[in-house]
Amino acid sequence: MANVDWITWKTDPNEIINPDQIEEEINEYFNHYDSYMSSMIYEPLKEEMNQGGxxxxxxxxxxxSPAYEMAASILKEIEEIKTTMESLQKEIKESSQEQKEIEKQQLIDAIEDKLSKEKLFLKTIESRQGIQDQIKKLGEDPQDIIGIINDRIYKLTERLEVAKSL
Amino acid sequence: MNKEGHIDLEKISGSIEPLSSMENIINVVDLSDNFLDIEKSLRQINFEHANCLPYKESMELIFSDLESVKRKINLLADALRKTKANYTDISSFSERDLKEFTKIYKETPAGEDLSKLVGEALKGKIKSVVSEVKAELPTEMTTSDNGNVTTIPIPETTPTTEEPFNTVPIGIAIGATGIAGSIGAVIVDDMYSKKNKKNKRISHNDVYIEEYTGDDILDDSSYSATQRDLYNDPGIVQGPYRAARMEREADRYYGNQLQGMNLSEDDNIYVDADDDDDDNYN
Structure with a gap:
């Protein structure tokens, strides 16, 4: 979920990348493989090498001892798979953390940008009598409009705080 | 071949079932599925270009290792079953069996060691055949002259070249027939031949074999008078003809090249000065 902006991002902070969730999901796949390989292949093979045929x-x-050497090379390859796996787990964790920082910053920038525009609009209405007169001609109360804008500013400020705390 | 070693068939038999079980698991359960799911998850994350995760190389390595593990477990289980089925003890191993085991275990250091054993076994075989051939040759010749017995030693020529074992043709039987040409041994022609045998020259590429008739020897000036006398003496004990003289130089043809050479009685070179049948030398 790259390029998060204030429109797509609601109030749920999990809508940007969640490294913890990713790490958990990846670990689940790795553990499933590891437990299978370890219990069904690695440990029994080791046992046979130590005491068996x-x-x-x-x-x-x-x-x-050709059979022993062949078995030893199999064990070594299984260990190499595990090493590669652990290295990959670490890289995924680091990359997803970085990705999160990127998306977080994108979100903060987007909210701050929107917030500044809303504040400018409010200032314009409050300071220019001519615009208030125009609003009255349309049948609307300028104070109502000002109230709506203040409300949006308030909510955007809240979202900005949440975004910064991600 | 010195087959030192040990086979514990009871232990090997006991390992066949666990290995077969591993074989079934590795062949039926596709453990790479877990990694395919991981790849799918990573693709969905859509990492920014700046921190692109280079997971593809790691994945390829894992898939490759998994395949190798699968292949080796199958080989190992098969090897144990064969060992149990075919061999009762280490002494029943032949070189052929060793070669088969070398193929099975070729991906391990043991495969190279087994290959060396096979090589050494073959080398030992070549040496023993050469020894046997040489042992058949007479080392001396006995003559009698009016009751006086004379023993003349037949000079022996050591092999001029020794082929490495891996280039020697398996047809080592050639050595056993007495020619021993394939190993470059030179067997001395003792200049005696069967009578009434025609001149015969065979050349094969750069290998030159010739046979000589007895009459040619009488006329051959390269032999001393003593040697010719000995040949003519009815008391001479004549051994079987063995005219296998190998020449490895392609240009050592008869005739012109050798004419004019000052040959001594020790030279194992036979010259037919009258020969002009060059067509034979191919």
Missing amino acids: LSKDAFQISGI
């Missing part, structure tokens, strides 16, 4: 003393030709 893959051990060095179970099968050896002139000092070479």
Whole structure:
């Protein structure tokens, strides 16, 4: 959700990127894989290498234990997958944090921009009698308009505070 | 081949079931699905260009390793089953079996070590064949002259070249027939031949083999009078003809190149000065 602006972003701060949520989701996938691989492949293989038919003393030709070495290379690759996985988890966390800062700043900039425009509009109405007269001619009370603008400014200020606290 | 080692068939048998179970899991359950889901989530995040997450390389690495793990588990389970089915003890391993195991375990350092064992086994075989061939050759010749027995040693020439084992053709049987040409050994022609055998020259690329008849020897000036006398002596014990002389130089043809050479009785070169049949030398 890049390029967040004050229109698309409501009052729910979770509508911009949520790194914690992303981290949790990714971890779930990783853990599912890891628990499966570890319990079904890695640990049993290790057990066989230590005491079973893959051990060095179970099968050896002139000092070479091919089955043991093959099993060792499998374990090594599983460990490498895990290392790559953990590195990726860390990168995802960092990148999503950065992305959040980007989106947060975009949101703050958008709200502040809108806020400044509303304040200018209010100032214009209050200071220029001619505009108030125009509003009266349209059948509207200038004080009502001023009240509506003040209300929007108030809400935008609240949203700005929320955005800054993200 | 010295087959030192150990096979514990009981332990190996005990490992077959767990390995088969791992095989089934790795083949049925696609563990890469988890990583495909992660990729999908990351694509949806739509990272800003500035902090683009380079996850594709990591994913490729993971997928590649997963495939390798799957392949090796299948190989390992298969290897254990074969070991159990075919071998009762280490001494029943042949070089062929070693080669098969080398293929199975080629992706490990053990594969290279097994390959070396195979090589050493073949090398040992070549040496033993050469030794056997050389052992058949007479090392001396006995003559008798009116009751006086004379023993003349037959000079032995050591091999001029030794082929590395991996270039020696498996047809090592060639060595066993007595020619031993494929390993570059030179077997000395003791200048005796079967009578009435025609001159025969065979050249094969740069290899030159010739056979000589007895009559040619009598006329050959490269032999000393003593040697020719010995040949003519009815008391001479003549061994089987073995005229296998190998020349590796392509231009050592008969005739012109060798004419005029000052050959001594020790030279193992036979010259037919009258030969003009050059067409044979191909």
